[in-house]
Amino acid sequence: xxxxxxxxxxxxxxxxxxxxxxxxxxxxxxxxxxxxxxxxxxxxxxxxxxxxxxxxxxxxxxxxxxxxxxxxxxxxxxxxxxxxxxxxxxxxxxxxxxxxxxxxxxxxxxxxxxxxxxxxxxxxxxxxxxxxxxxxxxxxxxxxxxxxxxxxxxxxxxxxxxxxxxxxxxxxxxxxxxxxxxxxxxxxxxxxxxxxxxxxxxxxxxxxxxxxxxxxxxxxxxxxxxxxxxxxxxxxxxxxxxxxxxxxxxxxxxxxxxxxxxxxxxxxxxxxxxxxxxxxxxxxxxxxxxxxxxxxxxxxxxxxxxxxxxxxxxxxxxxxxxxxxxxxxxxxxxxxxxxxxxxxxxxxxxxxxxxxxxxxxxxxxxxxxxxxxxxxxxxxxxxxxxxxxxxxxxxxxxxxxxxxxxxxxxxxxxxxxxxxxxxxxxxxxxxxxxxxxxxxxxxxxxxxxxxxxxxxxxxx
Numbered sequence: 536x537x538x539x540x541x542x543x544x545x546x547x548x549x550x551x552x553x554x555x556x557x558x559x560x561x562x563x564x565x566x567x568x569x570x571x572x573x574x575x576x577x578x579x580x581x582x583x584x585x586x587x588x589x590x591x592x593x594x595x596x597x598x599x600x601x602x603x604x605x606x607x608x609x610x611x612x613x614x615x616x617x618x619x620x621x622x623x624x625x626x627x628x629x630x631x632x633x634x635x636x637x638x639x640x641x642x643x644x645x646x647x648x649x650x651x652x653x654x655x656x657x658x659x660x661x662x663x664x665x666x667x668x669x670x671x672x673x674x675x676x677x678x679x680x681x682x683x684x685x686x687x688x689x690x691x692x693x694x695x696x697x698x699x700x701x702x703x704x705x706x707x708x709x710x711x712x713x714x715x716x717x718x719x720x721x722x723x724x725x726x727x728x729x730x731x732x733x734x735x736x737x738x739x740x741x742x743x744x745x746x747x748x749x750x751x752x753x754x755x756x757x758x759x760x761x762x763x764x765x766x767x768x769x770x771x772x773x774x775x776x777x778x779x780x781x782x783x784x785x786x787x788x789x790x791x792x793x794x795x796x797x798x799x800x801x802x803x804x805x806x807x808x809x810x811x812x813x814x815x816x817x818x819x820x821x822x823x824x825x826x827x828x829x830x831x832x833x834x835x836x837x838x839x840x841x842x843x844x845x846x847x848x849x850x851x852x853x854x855x856x857x858x859x860x861x862x863x864x865x866x867x868x869x870x871x872x873x874x875x876x877x878x879x880x881x882x883x884x885x886x887x888x889x890x891x892x893x894x895x896x897x898x899x900x901x902x903x904x905x906x907x908x909x910x911x912x913x914x915x916x917x918x919x920x921x922x923x924x925x926x927x928x929x930x931x932x933x934x935x936x937x938x939x940x941x942x943x944x945x946x947x948x949x950x951x952x953x954x955x956x957x958x959x960x961x962x963x964x965x966x967x968x969x970x971x972x973x974x975x976x977x978x979x980x981x982x983x984x985x986x987x988x989x990x991x992x993x994x995x
Contacts, residue, residue: 541644541645541646541647542573542574542644542646543572543573543574543646543647543648543649544573544574544576544643544644544646544647544648544649545567545573545574545575545576545648545649545651546576546578546648546649546650546651546663546667547575547576547577547578547605547651548578548580548611548650548651548652548653548659548660548663549577549578549579549580549592549653550579550580550581550582550592550620550653550659551592551677552592552595552597552598552601552736552828553677553678553828553830553847554653554675554677555577555592555598555601555602556597556601556677556729556732556733556736556828556830557675557677557701557703557724557729558577558601558604558651558675559601559604559732560724560725560728560729560731560732561675561701561724561728562575562604563604563728563731563732564724564725564728566701566722566724567651570604573649574606574643575604575605575606575607576605576606576607576608576609576641577602577605577607577608577609578609578611578659578663579592579593579608579609579610579611580611580612580620580659581612581620582620582621582659583800586612586619586620589799589800590799590826593608594826595826595827596736596739596740596742596743596825596826596827596831597735597736597739597740597828597831599739600735600736600739601732601735601736609641611659614637614640615662620658620659620662621657621658621659622658623658623659623662624658624661624662624665625662625665625666627665627668630665630666630667630668633665633666634666634667634668637666647670648667648670649670649671649672649673650663650664650667650670650671650672650673651672651673651674651675651701652664652672652673652674652675653674653675653676654674654676655672655674655689655693655697656685656686656687656689661693664693664696668692670696671696671698672693672696672697672698673697673698673699673701674697674699674700674701674713674714674719675700675701675702675724676700676701676702676703676711676713677702677703677847678705678847678882679705679706679845679847679850679881679882679885679886680713680878680879680881680882681700681702681711681713681721682706682709682710682711682712682713682881682882682885682914683712683713683878683880683881683882683914683917683918683921684712684713684876684881684918684919684921684922684925684926685712685713685714685716685922685925686876686878686922688924688925689717694717695717697714697717697719698719699719699720699721699722700713700714700719700720700721700722701721701722701723701724702721702722702723702724703723703724703726703729703851704723704724704726704854705847705850705851705854706850706854706885706889706902706907706910707854707901707902707907708902708904708906708907708908708911709885709902709907709910709911709914710911712881712914712915712918712926715926716925716926716928726854726855729855730855733828733830733831733834733855734834736827736828736830736831736834737830737831737833737834737835738834739831740825740827740828740831740834740835741835743825743827744825745823745824745825746823746825746827746831746832746835747835748821749794749821749823749832749835749836750835750836752792752794752819752821753792753836754790754792754793754794754819754821754836754838755790755791755792755793755838755839755840756785756788756790756792756793756794756838756839756840756841756842757793757794757795757796757829757832757833757836757838757840757841757842757852758778758781758782758785758793758794758795758796758809758842758843759796759829759841759842759843759844759846759848759849760774760778760795760796760797760798760801760805761798761843761844761845761846762774762797762798762800762801762805763777763844763868765798765800765801766879768868768871768872768879769867769868769871771802771804773867774805775804775805775808775809777844777863777864778795778805778808778809779808779809779812780863780864780893781842781843781863781893782795782809782812782813782816782818782820783812783816784842784861784863784893784894785818785840785842785893786816786818787894788840788861788893788896790818790839790840791818791819792818792819792821793813793818793819793820793821794820794821794822794823794832794836794838795809795820795821795822795823796823796829796832797822797823797824799826806822806824809822810822828848829846829848829851829852830848830851830855830856833851833852833855833856833858834856837856838852838858839858839859840858840859840860840861841853841858841859841860841861842860842861842862842863842893843860843862843863843886844862844863844864844865844868844883844886845862845865845868845879845882845883845885845886845887847882849862849886849890850885850886850890853899853901854901859898859899860890860891860899861890861891861892861893861899862886862887862890862891862892862893863892863893865883865886865887866887866947868883869883869884869887869947869948870947875920875921875950875953876921876922880917880921881914881917881918881921884913884914884917884948885910885914887948888910888913888948889902889906889910912932912936913936913940913945913948915929915932915933915936916929916932916933916936916937917948917949919932919933920933920949920953920954920957920959923957933959934959934960937949937954937959937960937961938960941960941961946961949961951963
């Protein structure tokens with residue numbers, strides 16, 4: 536007599552409400568099969584620097600409705616305490632011990648486990664892939680970074696287990712570059728399913744007093760804050776000025792009621808600076824600090840314009856709500872992002888190329904198929920320049936694109952030094968540069984000279 540097959544288990548790791556909404560939409564669309572074919576565990580991780588002081592995901596408006604799609608909810612922070620989710624990954628030789636522990640704690644039995652995780656390069660996704668070392672892995676990407684290159688080479692023991700990349704169709708017609716070097720196929724989470732989930736979140740947030748007050752003010756423009764100072768992309772003062780530019784541009788465009796949605800971890804002074812600017816401009820400003828998604832704001836307020844830098848919520852507004860868009864500050868960021876392979880570069884590039892500048896007064900229009908194709912060629916070229924060793928197959932295409940399209944309107948997407956190092960059109964062609972690129976001895980001598988020059992430089 537044969538024993539019954541063990542029940543398969545799907546573990547869905549999530550750290551944001553937006554990510555949970557993406558997973559809920561994928562489940563509703565049947566992308567993980569009918570309910571009941573596998574036990575579904577929603578593994579919630581709080582990745583904030585100080586989790587105890589951050590808003591818990593399971594307390595946010597709409598989470599309970601999303602959680603109903605799963606069989607149970609488990610707290611990852613509690614499971615690995617006292618380790619921090621963002622910094623802890625067990626050694627591979629410890630994975631059998633950890634797997635036995637978690638199978639026992641979560642009552643997983645002996646059945647097969649599949650992991651559905653965010654970026655597998657970092658924990659907690661990397662930790663889960665290490666613990667359940669024999670499990671298939673599905674990646675879901677809920678933002679613009681999915682269109683960019685993989686940030687670093689994956690170990691083969693993880694790369695060979697990735698089955699697919701699930702992503703939102705934020706820029707219709709644009710295909711993700713992420714993980715393509717491993718032959719991973721991308722799969723779109725259907726837009727109608729995602730819009731339905733966003734509608735649920737909007738209804739759940741309707742009872743939030745602060746959002747209700749904001750909706751009553753009938754804001755026609757929404758400004759999105761990102762707290763770029765925390766990522767060392769801008770200084771706090773530069774980011775304050777960025778927000779002020781958003782406000783001044785919205786006022787110049789004729790908006791008299793404006794809502795600002797700051798990043799949840801942004802300092803209170805950001806709002807204070809903006810309130811002062813609004814008072815000087817003579818417009819109504821509502822600062823929304825409530826723990827709700829920007830999409831809930833779109834759902835309840837229905838603004839005519841959304842202004843941001845390179846937030847994913849910027850494209851969500853246009854793709855799923857048909858809202859007008861405008862950008863501010865992308866040129867400054869493209870110039871200041873370091874190193875060149877910074878993973879924010881592709882999101883900034885996409886917004887800079889596809890969304891009109893606020894000061895231009897131009898109206899946003901979704902990209903046509905031809906425009907999406909042209910944008911894809913630019914993104915692949917930038918992606919190759921960012922991670923040339925991971926994408927050697929893109930070199931010829933990148934060289935051809937640069938030879939044909941590099942001019943004063945596109946040169947800010949690239950760095951001359953980077954193009955020179957990769958021997959691409961637009962780079963320096965001097966004899967000295969060629970010698971440094973081709974001769975190890977010349978590079979060694981140049982390094983010695985630079986070191987000597989630094990030592991001889993007078994101390995201020």
